[in-house]
Amino acid sequence: MDERVKIEVEGGVADVRLARPDKLNALDPAMFAAIxxxxxxxxxxxxxxxxxxxxxxRGFCAGLDMASMASVGAGVDVASRAHGIANDFQQVAWGWRMLKVPVIATVHGVAFGGGLQIASGADVRIAAPGTRLSVMELKWGIVPDMAGFALWRGTVRDDVLRELTYTAREFDAAEAVGLGFVTRIAEDPRGEAMALARAIAGRNPEAVRAAKRLANLEGEAEAILMAESAEQVALLRTPNQIEAVMASMHKRAPVFTD
Structure with missing residues (x-):
């Protein structure tokens, strides 16, 4: 994994970096496995x-390394679901959404095709000015199949997504914010992401995980309302919830346990 993805954890915050810079972090079989x-x-x-x-x-991820992936699709069993509802190709994006804790993606340079889908798996996406993005798969005569359509639902307007998918045209970070692909732009996206992650790490971890579960829910309002109630009941009067209240009242940093 260290050759393709680096992980450092400090203070409960994981700093995860795609590490194939000579290829703009393009996705080859080794990169898929490492993610x-x-x-x-x-x-x-x-x-x-x-x-x-x-x-x-120089970039977040340029998408598929077409040379190394050219022969992979021939033997793929599309019905195989090795990761719950996702296959290996989808897991590199869907897996971030299914992690129990919030994920913040920082995007710079390029986020093309599969790279855009990986970023879309994050809860929040912060982009550097001038970042170039594209739903690029149609350029190569294929379709987005790394969980993009599931992840973009609810954030990107349907007709806009269709246009960008059918044409594979590039758009920049400023347009991406308006379209729903990017949360916001920052001159130092990684610095802002780390600050945001540390702020999240200072909240009741049980409540944060519960909030992510609720945010991931889809379906009828009745089921979501019931889930809200169930999560709240499970949190009330627990040690971490009481600590959150006491720390706030006494204006001190909370000390949570996992």
Whole structure:
């Protein structure tokens, strides 16, 4: 994993970096395997509170390394679901959304095709000015199949997504904010992401995880309302919830346990 993805954890915040800068962090089989392994490692990391996902070098991720991936699709069993409802290709994006803790992606340079889908798996996306993005798959005669359509639902307007998918045209970070692909722009996206992650790490971790579960819910309002109530009942009067109240009342930093 270290050759393709680097992970450092401090204060409950994981700093995760795609590490193939000479290829703009393009996705080859080794990169797919490393991202899947990284997600599994983070899922098992005790005390984890938040994740910052970025790319080393000049760009976040240029999408598929077409030369190395050219022969992969021929033998793929599309019905195989190795990760719950997702296959290996989808897990590199969907897995970030399914992590128990919030994930903040920092995007710079380029986020094309699969790279945009990976970023879209994050809860929040902070982009550098001038970042270039594209739903690029149609350029290569294929469709987005790394969980993009599931992740973009509810954030990107349907007709806009259709246009961008059908044409594969590039758009910049400023347009991406308006379209719903990016949360906001920052001159130092990684610095802002780390500050945001540390702020999240200072909140009741049980409540943060519950909030992410609720945010991930889809379906009928009745089921979501019931889930809200159930999560709240499970949190009330627990040690961490009481600590959040006491720390706020006494204007001190809270001390939470996992």
């Amino acid at each position: 899947i392994e990284a997600i599994a490692t983070l899922e098992a990391t005790a005390g984890l509170r938040a994740v910052v996902l970025s790319g080393d070098g």
